[in-house]
Amino acid sequence: MNIIEILIKIFQESGFAGLIEEPRSLVMILLACFLLYLGIRKKYEPLLMIPIAFGILLANLPRTGITDGLIHYLSLGVEYGIYPSLVFLGTGAMTDFGPLIANPSSLLMGAGAQFGIFTAFLMALALGFEPNVAAAIGVIGGADGPTAILTASKLAMDYLPAIAIAAYSYMALIPMIQPPLMRLMTTKKERETVMKQARSVTKTERIIFPIAVTIFVVLLIPDTAPLVGMLMFGNLLKETGLTDRLSDTAQNGLTNTVIIFLGISVGAKAAAQTFLTLRTIEIIILGLIAFSFSTIGGLMLGKIMYRVTGGKVNPLIGSAGVSAVPMAARVSQMEGQKANPSNYLLMHAMGPNVAGVIGSAVAAGFMLKMFGG
Amino acid sequence: MGIGQALIIAASGFLVVFIMLVLLWVIIGCINKAVSGLTGKKTEPVKAPSPAAVIAAAGAEEQVFDDRTYGGEIALYGDMDDKTVACIMAIVSDETKIPLSQLIFKSIRELQ
Incomplete structure (x- = not known):
C-alpha cells in the first residue's frame, strides 16, 4: 500500500466522501449553521436554539456513528418524555403564580389563547396529516416548548425536530408576531386602559395553590400529570420557603443540565431524510398560524372581559395567554405603554401568561388522551 | 378522520380547556375564602408596583x-x-x- 492509496482510503472513509454520497446532509449542516446564527447573532431563544442547532450539526456529519451512541442514550429522555417534565419542574420553581391567584379571571384569557392549538389541528388535518401528527402540530400554538416536545415525542416522533424548531422559533419571534395582531384587534381606547392593582396574595394561598391544582387537574385529566405535576411541584418547592436548596437546583443546575440534553437530543433527531421534506415547511407554516390564532383567541377574551367589566381590563393582556413566559407578558407591557406611557401592564399580564402554561398543558393532555393510543 | 369528527374533537378540546380553567378559577376563589376565613383577614389591594x-x-x-x-x-x-x-x-x-x-x-x- 503506497501513500496515494492510504490518502484515498482516508478520504473514502471520511465524512467528506459521506457528503458526496448523501448531499442532503450538507443542506442540514448549512441549516444548522443558519440556526446557530439565529441563536447567537439574533439571540432567538439562544438557550435552546444553540443546543438544538448543534445537535442537528452533529447528527448530520456523516459516518460519525454518534446517533447510535451518545445521542441515542441522551434521546431516551425525549422519547420517554423525561426532559420536558424536568424543564417544567424548573419552570414551576421560577414562576410566581401570585398575579394569577390575585386575579383568577385571567384564567379565561389563558384558555382563550389555546384557540390556535385547535385551529392548527384542523388545518393540519385538512393538509392530510395523520390525526396524531395534527394534534402534535397544533400544540405549537400553546407557545410552550416543553409541552410541544412532550406531545410530539408521544404522538409524532418523526416530526419532533420540525415541531420543536417551529415552537422555539416562534416563541423567539413573539415581539414581532404579536404586536401587529394586538393593534389590529384592539382600539386605541382599549389599549390605553389602566388597570387597578390586584389584591395581595398570602403565603398560605401560594402554598395551597400548587397542591390544589395538582390534585384537581391531574384527577380530571391524568395525562397532564407529567407536565402539570412537575410544574406545580417546582412551584411548591419555591413557595414553601423550606426547600430553598431544592428550588435553587430545580431553577438552575437541573434545568440547565436538562436543557443541554433536551436541545441536543431534539436537534439530533433532525435527519436529512425525514427533515428535508415538504411536510417540514407545512409544519413551520402551521406553527405560525397556530401562534397567530392563539394570540387572537387571547385578545378576543381580553376584549370580552373589557366589555364585561366595564372597561377595567386592558385587552392587551389577553395575548399573554399564549404562555411563552415572560416574553408574551413583556410584549403586553410594551404595547400598553406605547398606547399610554403611564400604563404598567406587566404584572397584570403575568396572570394570563402563567394561566396559559396551565392551559397549554391541559390542551396537550387532551390531545394525548385522544390520540395517544 | 372526517371533518365532522375533527370539528367535534377540536370543539371538545377547547371546551375542556375552558371548563378546566374556569373550575380552577372557582378553586382559587375557594382557597381565598378559606384562607380569609381562617385568618380572619381580608386581603387588601397592594400598592402599585414602582x-x-x-x-x-x-x-x-x-x-x-x-x-x-x-x-x-x-x-x-x-x-x-x-x-x-x-x-x-x-x-x-x-x-x-x-x-x-x-x-x-x-x-x-x-x-x-
Whole structure:
C-alpha cells in the first residue's frame, strides 16, 4: 500500500466522501449553521436554539456513528418524555403564580389563547396529516416548548425536530408576531386602559395553590400529570420557603443540565431524510398560524372581559395567554405603554401568561388522551 | 378522520380547556375564602408596583416574577424624573442583591 492509496482510503472513509454520497446532509449542516446564527447573532431563544442547532450539526456529519451512541442514550429522555417534565419542574420553581391567584379571571384569557392549538389541528388535518401528527402540530400554538416536545415525542416522533424548531422559533419571534395582531384587534381606547392593582396574595394561598391544582387537574385529566405535576411541584418547592436548596437546583443546575440534553437530543433527531421534506415547511407554516390564532383567541377574551367589566381590563393582556413566559407578558407591557406611557401592564399580564402554561398543558393532555393510543 | 369528527374533537378540546380553567378559577376563589376565613383577614389591594419594579422585571432575560414591588415614599433632592429614580432603585437592588420588596429608600440626593 503506497501513500496515494492510504490518502484515498482516508478520504473514502471520511465524512467528506459521506457528503458526496448523501448531499442532503450538507443542506442540514448549512441549516444548522443558519440556526446557530439565529441563536447567537439574533439571540432567538439562544438557550435552546444553540443546543438544538448543534445537535442537528452533529447528527448530520456523516459516518460519525454518534446517533447510535451518545445521542441515542441522551434521546431516551425525549422519547420517554423525561426532559420536558424536568424543564417544567424548573419552570414551576421560577414562576410566581401570585398575579394569577390575585386575579383568577385571567384564567379565561389563558384558555382563550389555546384557540390556535385547535385551529392548527384542523388545518393540519385538512393538509392530510395523520390525526396524531395534527394534534402534535397544533400544540405549537400553546407557545410552550416543553409541552410541544412532550406531545410530539408521544404522538409524532418523526416530526419532533420540525415541531420543536417551529415552537422555539416562534416563541423567539413573539415581539414581532404579536404586536401587529394586538393593534389590529384592539382600539386605541382599549389599549390605553389602566388597570387597578390586584389584591395581595398570602403565603398560605401560594402554598395551597400548587397542591390544589395538582390534585384537581391531574384527577380530571391524568395525562397532564407529567407536565402539570412537575410544574406545580417546582412551584411548591419555591413557595414553601423550606426547600430553598431544592428550588435553587430545580431553577438552575437541573434545568440547565436538562436543557443541554433536551436541545441536543431534539436537534439530533433532525435527519436529512425525514427533515428535508415538504411536510417540514407545512409544519413551520402551521406553527405560525397556530401562534397567530392563539394570540387572537387571547385578545378576543381580553376584549370580552373589557366589555364585561366595564372597561377595567386592558385587552392587551389577553395575548399573554399564549404562555411563552415572560416574553408574551413583556410584549403586553410594551404595547400598553406605547398606547399610554403611564400604563404598567406587566404584572397584570403575568396572570394570563402563567394561566396559559396551565392551559397549554391541559390542551396537550387532551390531545394525548385522544390520540395517544 | 372526517371533518365532522375533527370539528367535534377540536370543539371538545377547547371546551375542556375552558371548563378546566374556569373550575380552577372557582378553586382559587375557594382557597381565598378559606384562607380569609381562617385568618380572619381580608386581603387588601397592594400598592402599585414602582416603575423600578417594572423595569427590572421587563429587562431581565430569564425573569422570576416575585414580590418585586416597592412601597413607601422617598424624599427626592434635585431635579430627577421618575425614570431616573426607578433606574437608581433598580441598580441598588441589583448591586446589593436585595429584592426591592425588602429595600427601604429614605431619600435620593442629586450630586452636582
